[in-house]
Amino acid sequence: MPLLKDAMPLMKEPQPPLQVPLPWILPSLFAAFNVVLLVVFSALFFAFPCRWLAQNGEWAFPIVTGPLFVLTFFSLVSLNFSDPGILHQGSTEQGPMMVHVVWVNHRAFRLQWCQKCCFHRPPRTYHCPWCNICVEDFDHHCKWVNNCIGHRNFRFFMLLVLSLCLYLSALLVTCLIFLVRTTHLPFSTDKVIAVTVAVPAAGFLVPLFLLLLIQAMSVSAAERSCEGKCRYLQGYNPFDQGCASNWYLTICAPLGPKYMTEAVQLQRVVGSDWVRVPSLHSPTCPFALEPPAPTSGSLRAREGPPREWR
Numbered sequence: 244m245p246l247l248k249d250a251m252p253l254m255k256e257p258q259p260p261l262q263v264p265l266p267w268i269l270p271s272l273f274a275a276f277n278v279v280l281l282v283v284f285s286a287l288f289f290a291f292p293c294r295w296l297a298q299n300g301e302w303a304f305p306i307v308t309g310p311l312f313v314l315t316f317f318s319l320v321s322l323n324f325s326d327p328g329i330l331h332q333g334s335t336e337q338g339p340m341m342v343h344v345v346w347v348n349h350r351a352f353r354l355q356w357c358q359k360c361c362f363h364r365p366p367r368t369y370h371c372p373w374c375n376i377c378v379e380d381f382d383h384h385c386k387w388v389n390n391c392i393g394h395r396n397f398r399f400f401m402l403l404v405l406s407l408c409l410y411l412s413a414l415l416v417t418c419l420i421f422l423v424r425t426t427h428l429p430f431s432t433d434k435v436i437a438v439t440v441a442v443p444a445a446g447f448l449v450p451l452f453l454l455l456l457i458q459a460m461s462v463s464a465a466e467r468s469c470e471g472k473c474r475y476l477q478g479y480n481p482f483d484q485g486c487a488s489n490w491y492l493t494i495c496a497p498l499g500p501k502y503m504t505e506a507v508q509l510q511r512v513v514g515s516d517w518v519r520v521p522s523l524h525s526p527t528c529p530f531a532l533e534p535p536a537p538t539s540g541s542l543r544a545r546e547g548p549p550r551e552w553r
């Protein structure tokens with residue numbers, strides 16, 4: 244029977260930035276620069292090597308790379324402005340000395356008090372030191388888009404990584420085919436542009452494929468980037484509902500309403516015995532708690548609306 248103290252290390256905060264905090268404009272400019280970089284390199288690609296191939300009857304290249312660029316561009320812009328699952332302040336009657344405990348698939352979680360947002364965070368909710376917000380199901384802070392990746396936008400993050408992998412692969416293959424088919428032609432601007440596009444595309448492909456692979460493995464195991472495997476003691480991850488269910492919950496399940504009111508609710512269904520234990524007024528008491536009586540099956544879907552945490 245896991246004790247409450249076993250779950251305490253799970254609630255470790257993401258590491259704050261070590262450097263002196265930069266003005267908010269610099270991360271925003273970096274994210275905007277990445278969008279501009281994508282547009283500029285794509286414009287060069289379509290205006291030179293891809294145009295040459297199309298003029299010579301190779302219409303398959305623009306037909307494949309065009310939609311991939313549109314998908315990549317819109318997923319990148321969408322992720323920049325998406326809501327990662329921000330949790331706002333809960334009840335003003337709460338305080339750091341109150342103790343809330345929840346059980347997730349026989350694992351106890353003592354809810355941590357966020358001093359910045361002044362509420363008890365649900366499990367897997369962390370305070371992003373870069374954005375200064377609490378995000379539900381926090382995965383990581385992505386500096387490339389200057390946004391947190393959490394419950395509400397993780398699927399868009401996966402879409403961006405996947406579309407970038409496909410798009411850069413298409414760019415690289417197209418440029419290489421163009422260079423092979425123009426070996427008999429003299430040196431031209433088209434060739435310079437093809438090399439200029441192919442080199443960074445190849446450089447980004449390997450880390451992006453590795454990132455896609457790591458994220459896919461994390462989704463399969465219901466893990467998050469900000470949580471190390473070692474934190475789940477005895478190898479038990481209470482959020483793991485099986486590979487297929489984990490993918491469904493991450494990619495396809497309804498996101499639920501946004502947290503734009505004072506009430507703090509838990510959106511994500513994580514198991515049948517996700518039960519709130521009544522508040523205790525002494526932080527020294529929770530070790531005496533007993534787990535709630537298990538229902539019929541530890542992974543049965545919980546019924547009814549999300550519970551409030553107020």
Ligand SMILES: [Zn+2]
Pocket residue numbers: 357358359360361369370371375376377
């Ligand atoms: Zn917070």
Ligand SMILES: [Zn+2]
Pocket residue numbers: 371372373374375383384385390391392
């Ligand atoms: Zn953030």
